[in-house]
Amino acid sequence: MTLTANWSYPTAIRFGAGRITEIAEACTAAGITRPLLVTDRGLAGMEITTRTLDLLEAAGMGRAIFAEVDPNPTEKNAAAGVAAYRDGGHDGVIAFGGGSGLDLGKVVAFMAGQTRPLWDFEDIGDWWTRADADAIAPIVAVPTTAGTGSEVGRASVITNSETAHKKIIFHPRILPSVVICDPELTVGMPKSITAGTGLDAFAHCVEAFCSPHYHPMSHGMALEGMRLVKENLPRAYADGSDLKARAHMMSAAAMGATAFQKGLGAIHALSHPIGAIYHTHHGTTNAVCMPAVLQFNRPAIEGVIGDAARYLGIDGGFDGFCSFVDNLNVSLGIPASLTALGIENPDIDRIVAGALIDPSTGGNPVEMTAQNTRELLLKIV
Incomplete structure (x- = not known):
């Protein structure tokens, strides 16, 4: 059995070894031309990350990266990521990594166009309807671990640094548009x-x-x-x-x-x-x-x-x-x-x-x- 496939449940998933080479194509499919790659500090200098940035640069999409992400990402990480996104004139996010990079990347894309504070969108009742859905940037997700599954989720877990409470930020449109599941990225x-x-x-x-x-x-x-x-x-x-x-x-x-x-x-x-x-x-x-x-x-x-x-x-x-x-x-x-x-x-x-x-x-x-x-x-x- 060949472990390569294209899936659309719950979102579009490009699954198979070596498919990180399709990162620029995935961005194009999501409507992204100037992506910001969001990952954690540990992954920032690793070969899988630099190779992905090389692929983006070769496709004319730049090589912008934000890696100020804690193992349990906080609202401070989110604010810094949003600032980097806006300052760089980006039009989409590549959420890259394990749960911390994926969750923070999704929140950066979500908050980049919002005017209300992050905690206004906690997963309570219909609070998600407070968001300007049209202002949510497109997301391509690339997991580098096999655990959280945040690449196919409609929420992110963010820690409130003041109260030390983990909060769930939810919106249907932070489900990534395209996911690349490449098991070669998890080998290390x-x-x-x-x-x-x-x-x-x-x-x-x-x-x-x-x-x-x-x-x-x-x-x-x-x-x-x-x-x-x-x-x-x-x-x-x-x-x-x-x-x-x-x-x-x-x-x-x-x-x-x-x-x-x-x-x-x-x-x-x-x-x-x-x-x-x-x-x-x-x-x-x-x-x-x-x-x-x-x-x-x-x-x-x-x-x-x-x-x-x-x-x-x-x-x-x-x-x-x-x-x-x-x-x-x-x-x-x-x-x-x-x-x-x-x-x-x-x-x-x-x-x-x-x-x-x-x-x-x-x-x-x-x-x-x-x-x-x-x-x-x-x-x-």
């Missing part, structure tokens, strides 16, 4: 990032599959996404040059992000405030939280997880699935607790308060309260 990921981002994709699929909301398309996609992670993440971790495994993980990442339209849950509700306060890697934090959250939700998900286990070829139903998750974490070097992750004496009250106001709580199969969320968090510490 360190093992720890391969593990953390891959388990982020797995967490998206697990939580979407368990969400009580009705969305059968996402439900089926979440199940197949779990299978792709189960079969390919250990391979990609063991051999970073395994392009077939890398390609399947890129698919799983996009599938997980599409699936969680059905909902997320306590894993993300906890990892968002933990990451905002302690600056931990999002996917790794999800993986640390997952075993305890599965047990927390057991009364509501034992049957559906049993169904997933059968599909995945895991014996033992719910308990077998949980054992699989535990063993996968160990095999990928995931810390067993927040303390092992490097967080000593975490502020329990602050994390619980952040979790209860996180939008992900609404998709958890078991209602989250101050008391049971505190008890859950204490099992992760």
Whole structure:
């Protein structure tokens, strides 16, 4: 089977090894002639980034880059990116990188033409309608990890630097116009990032599959996404040059992000405030939280997880699935607790308060309260 395709769900996706060479063509398709490439500091000087800039320059599109992006991007990063966009006279954004570069790039394109402050567009009710939709710049997204799936999302997660709360900025038109999923760009990921981002994709699929909301398309996609992670993440971790495994993980990442339209849950509700306060890697934090959250939700998900286990070829139903998750974490070097992750004496009250106001709580199969969320968090510490 040749792992090359053109997809249009949920947006136009150019999938396959080597397809970064189509970056200028993708910009043209999106209506961009003077792109600003937005990425994080770590990627700014890497070969995959300089090569992409070379391709843009050769096509007469310049080589503008903005890389002042924190691992958990903030409103300050967004303001600086918007200033760079406006000062450079750009007409579109290439969001390039892992979750931080993708999320910040999308927000730069979104905010470049707005007059209201960023937090006016938080994902609350119909706040997104406050935006001037016609002023949103076109976006081409290029993921360089296989985890967040932000390349196929209609939202970005931005940390409020003053309150240390992660906020979701939403608008239907920040869904990128064109996505290039080139697994060759992920070959250089360190093992720890391969593990953390891959388990982020797995967490998206697990939580979407368990969400009580009705969305059968996402439900089926979440199940197949779990299978792709189960079969390919250990391979990609063991051999970073395994392009077939890398390609399947890129698919799983996009599938997980599409699936969680059905909902997320306590894993993300906890990892968002933990990451905002302690600056931990999002996917790794999800993986640390997952075993305890599965047990927390057991009364509501034992049957559906049993169904997933059968599909995945895991014996033992719910308990077998949980054992699989535990063993996968160990095999990928995931810390067993927040303390092992490097967080000593975490502020329990602050994390619980952040979790209860996180939008992900609404998709958890078991209602989250101050008391049971505190008890859950204490099992992760």
